Amino acid sequence: MRTSWADAVENVASGSENNGAGGATAASSKPAYVPPHLRNRTPASGQVAGSAASQGSALATNDRSGQSGQTSGSRWAAPRYENGRSGYVTGGRGGGGGWGNRGGGWGGRDVEVNPFGNDDIDTSEEIKTEQENSGINFDAYEDIPVETSGENVPPPVNTFAEIDLGEALNNNIRRCKYVKPTPVQRYTIPISLAGRDLMACAQTGSGKTAAFCFPIISGIMRGQFPQRPRGTRAVFPLALIISPTRELSCQIHEEARKFSYQTGVKVVVVYGGTPINQQLRELERGVDILVATPGRLVDLLERAKVSLQMIRYLALDEADRMLDMGFEPQIRKIVEQTDMPPPGERQTMLFSATFPKEIQVCWLFFISTVLYQKKKEL
Numbered sequence: 001m002r003t004s005w006a007d008a009v010e011n012v013a014s015g016s017e018n019n020g021a022g023g024a025t026a027a028s029s030k031p032a033y034v035p036p037h038l039r040n041r042t043p044a045s046g047q048v049a050g051s052a053a054s055q056g057s058a059l060a061t062n063d064r065s066g067q068s069g070q071t072s073g074s075r076w077a078a079p080r081y082e083n084g085r086s087g088y089v090t091g092g093r094g095g096g097g098g099w100g101n102r103g104g105g106w107g108g109r110d111v112e113v114n115p116f117g118n119d120d121i122d123t124s125e126e127i128k129t130e131q132e133n134s135g136i137n138f139d140a141y142e143d144i145p146v147e148t149s150g151e152n153v154p155p156p157v158n159t160f161a162e163i164d165l166g167e168a169l170n171n172n173i174r175r176c177k178y179v180k181p182t183p184v185q186r187y188t189i190p191i192s193l194a195g196r197d198l199m200a201c202a203q204t205g206s207g208k209t210a211a212f213c214f215p216i217i218s219g220i221m222r223g224q225f226p227q228r229p230r231g232t233r234a235v236f237p238l239a240l241i242i243s244p245t246r247e248l249s250c251q252i253h254e255e256a257r258k259f260s261y262q263t264g265v266k267v268v269v270v271y272g273g274t275p276i277n278q279q280l281r282e283l284e285r286g287v288d289i290l291v292a293t294p295g296r297l298v299d300l301l302e303r304a305k306v307s308l309q310m311i312r313y314l315a316l317d318e319a320d321r322m323l324d325m326g327f328e329p330q331i332r333k334i335v336e337q338t339d340m341p342p343p344g345e346r347q348t349m350l351f352s353a354t355f356p357k358e359i360q361v362c363w364l365f366f367i368s369t370v371l372y373q374k375k376k377e378l
């Protein structure tokens with residue numbers, strides 16, 4: 001049993017040592033790091049509209065700089081990689097206190113596969129109802145009361161246009177054929193964009209994945225983050241999404257890849273029950289959002305392949321199921337006994353289909369806003 005995270009470095013990564021995770025020795029030959037919001041831009045990329053005018057307080061209180069004009073939605077064929085493998089570059093961009101090397105993002109030779117299969121953005125005709133898209137009649141959720149607790153909770157929105165998520169993400173919402181936010185999204189997205197911690201209780205299939213992915217992707221696209229530490233073999237994701245099972249993690253990864261398409265934000269999934277080497281290779285190519293099952297994540301932390309030091313967003317999905325499956329010790333270890341920033345320095349989002357007492361006892365110590373949507377048979 002290892003005694004410390006830092007001591008646990010092991011050369012298990014497949015590939016040569018020279019390809020290791022960002023050691024200082026490799027740094028000198030690497031070109032400058034490119035932040036996600038600049039990675040897929042053509043030099044003449046257009047500016048973004050966004051809908052900032054209607055945003056007002058939620059974004060303002062979050063103090064997120066660079067709210068508009070960040071995402072061009074430009075094509076990946078553009079010369080977007082100034083760095084060999086962005087995950088392992090030291091030196092950073094300099095200026096503006098911005099992006100350093102942090103083990104994130106799309107690397108040099110990587111080409112982002114279009115997760116939609118085609119690149120058409122439906123503008124209106126093809127989009128009919130949410131039900132046609134997902135098979136779920138979200139209108140039936142509309143009359144379910146949603147309770148919120150906490151002080152000065154930002155009000156819900158009725159449309160995605162009311163939220164300034166950025167053009168690239170808005171394009172992906174259109175590609176997903178999401179017409180309007182589901183109730184849980186209406187409430188949680190403004191709360192999360194305001195930088196608040198959140199516990200949301202809503203039933204399966206209510207659209208929770210987008211509810212936590214949109215603010216995370218938007219936040220990473222727009223955020224300013226410190227430089228990644230030098231001389232370490234670990235990767236430094238900015239967001240961590242923990243889910244109890246491989247299936248759910250893969251499902252979240254698939255969705256998150258769609259939402260982050262052409263945003264420059266890279267999503268990687270790790271889960272147990274499968275050899276670790278391929279996942280290590282994937283991590284080495286850069287990661288902004290890490291989707292993980294608890295056991296495999298603890299393994300990677302013990303091997304010092306992942307550092308949580310730069311985590312700014314933590315989302316726990318199906319928190320009730322995680323408790324049922326006995327993952328509380330792993331979650332506590334991840335949240336309390338690693339280098340993850342404490343509450344206040346990171347944003348925590350907790351999602352659960354049910355709201356048992358155990359959840360309240362176990363998790364609510366770091367949550368200030370609770371949103372509760374009653375269950376309804378549809």
Ligand SMILES: Nc1ncnc2c1ncn2[C@@H]1O[C@H](COP(=O)(O)OP(=O)(O)OP(=O)(O)O)[C@@H](O)[C@H]1O
Nearest residue numbers: 130134178179180181182204205206207208209210
């Ligand atoms: N605003 C939206 N408009 C239309 N479809 C949506 C919207 N949000 C989510 N969906 C679709 O609804 C389905 C259910 O969403 P999702 O899987 O995120 O729900 P969930 O609450 O996370 O469910 P689970 O608990 O099973 O993970 C998915 O097919 C998703 O693409």
